[in-house]
Amino acid sequence: xxxxxxxxxxxxxxxxxxxxxxxxxxxxxxxxxxxxxxxxxxxxxxxxxxxxxxxxxxxxxxxxxxxxxxxxxxxxxxxxxxxxxxxxxxxxxxxxxxxxxxxxxxxxxxxxxxxxxxxxxxxxxxxxxxxxxxxxxxxxxxxxxxxxxxxxxxxxxxxxxxxxxxxxxxxxxxxxxxxxxxxxxxxxxxxxxxxxxxxxxxxxxxxxxxxxxxxxxxxxxxxxxxxxxxxxxxxxxxxxxxxxxxxxxxxxxxxxxxxxxxxxxxxxxxxxxxxxxxxxxxxxxxxxxxxxxxxxxxxxxxxxxxxxxxxxxxxxxxxxxxxxxxxxxxxxxxxxxxxxxxxxxxxxxxxxxxxxxxxxxxxxxxxxxxxxxxxxxxxxxxxxxxxxxxxxxxxxxxxxxxxxxxxxxxxxxxxxxxxxxxxxxxxxxxxxxxxxx
Amino acid sequence: xxxxxxxxxxxxxxxxxxxxxxxxxxxxxxxxxxxxxxxxxxxxxxxxxxxxxxxxxxxxxxxxxxxxxxxxxxxxxxxxxxxxxxxxxxxxxxxxxxxxxxxxxxxxxxxxxxxxxxxxxxxxxxxxxxxxxxxxxxxxxxxxxxxxxxxxxxxxxxxxxxxxxxxxxxxxxxxxxxxxxxxxxxxxxxxxxxxxxxxxxxxxxxxxxxxxxxxxxxxxxxxxxxxxxxxxxxxxxxxxxxxxxxxxxxxxxxxxxxxxxxxxxxxxxxxxxxxxxxxxxxxxxxxxxxxxxxxxxxxxxxxxxxxxxxxxxxxxxxxxxxxxxxx
Numbered sequence: 001x002x003x004x005x006x007x008x009x010x011x012x013x014x015x016x017x018x019x020x021x022x023x024x025x026x027x028x029x030x031x032x033x034x035x036x037x038x039x040x041x042x043x044x045x046x047x048x049x050x051x052x053x054x055x056x057x058x059x060x061x062x063x064x065x066x067x068x069x070x071x072x073x074x075x076x077x078x079x080x081x082x083x084x085x086x087x088x089x090x091x092x093x094x095x096x097x098x099x100x101x102x103x104x105x106x107x108x109x110x111x112x113x114x115x116x117x118x119x120x121x122x123x124x125x126x127x128x129x130x131x132x133x134x135x136x137x138x139x140x141x142x143x144x145x146x147x148x149x150x151x152x153x154x155x156x157x158x159x160x161x162x163x164x165x166x167x168x169x170x171x172x173x174x175x176x177x178x179x180x181x182x183x184x185x186x187x188x189x190x191x192x193x194x195x196x197x198x199x200x201x202x203x204x205x206x207x208x209x210x211x212x213x214x215x216x217x218x219x220x221x222x223x224x225x226x227x228x229x230x231x232x233x234x235x236x237x238x239x240x241x242x243x244x245x246x247x248x249x250x251x252x253x254x255x256x257x258x259x260x261x262x263x264x265x266x267x268x269x270x271x272x273x274x275x276x277x278x279x280x281x282x283x284x285x286x287x288x289x290x291x292x293x294x295x296x297x298x299x300x301x302x303x304x305x306x307x308x309x310x311x312x313x314x315x316x317x318x319x320x321x322x323x324x325x326x327x328x329x330x331x332x333x334x335x336x337x338x339x340x341x342x343x344x345x346x347x348x349x350x351x352x353x354x355x356x357x358x359x360x361x362x363x364x365x366x367x368x369x370x371x372x373x374x375x376x377x378x379x380x381x382x383x384x385x386x387x388x389x390x391x392x393x394x395x396x397x398x399x400x401x402x403x404x405x406x407x408x409x410x411x412x413x414x415x416x417x418x419x420x421x422x423x424x425x426x427x428x429x430x431x432x433x434x435x436x437x
Numbered sequence: 438x439x440x441x442x443x444x445x446x447x448x449x450x451x452x453x454x455x456x457x458x459x460x461x462x463x464x465x466x467x468x469x470x471x472x473x474x475x476x477x478x479x480x481x482x483x484x485x486x487x488x489x490x491x492x493x494x495x496x497x498x499x500x501x502x503x504x505x506x507x508x509x510x511x512x513x514x515x516x517x518x519x520x521x522x523x524x525x526x527x528x529x530x531x532x533x534x535x536x537x538x539x540x541x542x543x544x545x546x547x548x549x550x551x552x553x554x555x556x557x558x559x560x561x562x563x564x565x566x567x568x569x570x571x572x573x574x575x576x577x578x579x580x581x582x583x584x585x586x587x588x589x590x591x592x593x594x595x596x597x598x599x600x601x602x603x604x605x606x607x608x609x610x611x612x613x614x615x616x617x618x619x620x621x622x623x624x625x626x627x628x629x630x631x632x633x634x635x636x637x638x639x640x641x642x643x644x645x646x647x648x649x650x651x652x653x654x655x656x657x658x659x660x661x662x663x664x665x666x667x668x669x670x671x672x673x674x675x676x677x678x679x680x681x682x683x684x685x686x687x688x689x690x691x692x693x694x695x696x697x698x699x700x701x702x703x704x705x706x707x708x709x710x711x712x713x714x715x716x717x718x719x720x721x722x723x724x725x726x727x728x729x730x731x732x733x734x735x736x737x738x739x740x741x742x743x744x745x746x747x748x749x750x751x752x753x754x755x756x757x758x759x760x761x762x763x764x
Binding site: 039045158159182228348 | 636643664763
């Protein structure tokens with residue numbers, strides 16, 4: 001047995017950092033082979049084994065070690081020296097070795113097959129030299145020229161794909177069976193579509209993927225690439241139209257008094273209040289009386305929602321977003337939330353939780369002169385309310401006198417499997433009286 | 438093979454093949470073999486042609502330039518690239534001018550090696566990336582070491598130019614493996630340019646990142662997290678020659694969102710030169726100006742937690758890509 005002791009490497013330092021093991025614990029080592037890299041205040045230095053045998057680490061990676069201390073031991077047999085189980089007790093500052101130095105995981109064995117002859121474990125070397133912390137959960141590195149076939153390897157499943165697996169009930173085995181290196185959301189959706197008999201969209205055909213395009217190619221003329229946000233919209237629209245049989249009912253609301261009230265409330269709550277804020281509050285107020293309008297459909301069953309979470313559409317030119325107003329308790333709270341969302345929509349700067357969990361949607365079509373807009377029903381909900389822009393119109397009074405009023409067409413798109421026209425008109429009428437109250 | 442070994446082998450090969458080749462630097466002789474062991478074994482094999490010098494970067498660079506001027510091949514090592522500033526006059530006023538100021542072109546076969554960059558806690562004066570200070574000097578070429586370019590070929594290319602070259606070597610690369618990437622990605626070489634992308638890459642990735650060798654792994658780590666978290670696909674371009682940059686070579690690989698990442702501090706960077714070249718060619722096709730990612734315009738601290746706040750890391754690139762795609 002021979003000790004590998006840390007030599008004095010310079011006059012400046014009293015201890016050096018163990019930045020890398022070049023030979024794994026318990027592996028064979030030849031005389032003259034470098035076994036570890038130590039770093040001084042100025043430079044990195046390799047220490048070599050003086051004898052051949054089996055190397056046993058006596059200090060942990062990323063710990064400091066003083067000149068003269070035992071770094072490792074070389075034994076003639078592949079068994080560790082008696083009483084040694086890793087870090088030497090004398091090195092009180094040594095911390096337990098991080099996972100990096102543990103034996104190769106099954107994943108490592110597959111993607112970077114370190115043969116017994118390989119003195120340097122590929123994964124350990126690569127990881128320990130990354131200046132930043134390794135990517136959590138993704139510590140495995142392999143050669144770019146890896147010969148492993150795509151179907152042999154554990155795929156990387158993106159976070160959006162994981163969410164889709166949960167949503168659509170697709171199992172890990174199913175996505176593994178695809179034989180892809182990377183499983184994206186569109187792959188999971190294609191799988192789910194295939195299973196339910198709907199046309200499967202292969203990756204090549206999916207809207208998110210495009211054919212070859214070189215910068216100077218002529219085919220760029222006349223094509224328009226969907227933005228990332230628009231691709232998400234496209235998915236929602238497609239799913240909605242594929243799965244939700246929608247119907248639509250429009251009712252005319254007189255909104256003049258409402259607009260007047262909004263101006264007063266703006267002063268009162270010291271936040272901008274408009275039709276949107278009032279509608280969000282009123283729609284939320286209908287939840288106890290119309291629970292099915294806030295439900296989701298699962299086969300032959302409808303699951304009512306516990307609380308009215310109101311999705312509101314925003315398109316400030318950066319794409320369509322549907323952030324969710326969860327706290328509908330006070331008008332001030334609603335106005336606060338919507339103002340934050342307006343700002344976020346200009347930057348596309350939403351948090352994940354802002355966009356999840358709507359139980360109904362309020363869609364805004366308030367550009368001048370819009371009289372009708374039929375919103376899509378977002379997958380997972382059964383209703384979408386559309387607010388169009390207020391218009392002035394003439395009214396013939398009972399006495400024949402002509403007056404003017406301000407109206408807006410308020411529409412409700414609804415899932416006809418659950419809601420019928422009568423319910424829709426009752427809902428709209430209730431909404432109108434809620435707003436007038 | 439680790440990058441330092443590859444570089445060491447390249448120097449062995451160079452001295453082997455070229456009997457006029459000399460190597461100069463501080464503490465490069467065996468048994469020490471240089472601060473990062475890149476010159477290990479060379480003085481033993483080639484005594485007389487591997488020359489340990491006094492601590493004077495100006496002097497050793499001047500001697501190297503003189504050797505090159507008289508028809509030899511000279512490789513000079515600056516122990517820490519920060520001190521190449523002491524050789525600035527030799528490079529700027531002597532070596533680079535010598536190529537053309539004697540009435541006819543006089544080829545100079547000369548490389549100045551500069552271990553560069555932070556991430557090791559070496560502090561303000563041993564961690565800088567000074568590439569930008571040498572950009573735009575006629576007769577001087579800049580290269581950067583990368584795990585995707587064989588150093589033997591890079592040295593051959595530098596010497597073939599017949600003009601002085603500065604070779605920046607990011608220290609964090611020395612202990613990394615050559616050509617090793619996350620199995621999500623594949624590397625293909627296109628001469629001077631290495632292209633790293635997903636195995637099932639779109640021909641039109643969401644974002645193209647241009648980054649020299651020392652930045653490549655940070656860019657790749659960001660590319661992985663962008664893919665996994667957001668399904669954003671990126672392509673990485675790693676040029677070996679930084680200046681003059683062959684922008685024509687880049688054009689077939691860039692899309693409408695481009696980002697340049699480098700470790701130099703903000704202001705007057707190599708990246709701004711790249712951006713300018715690309716704007717000239719692609720202005721009508723880009724979705725926005727080429728984005729620049731660089732370290733903060735601050736002195737590099739020694740303490741690791743402070744140093745990481747100043748230098749470009751994976752998260753800096755990750756956020757910059759998201760920002761670029763949003764804008």
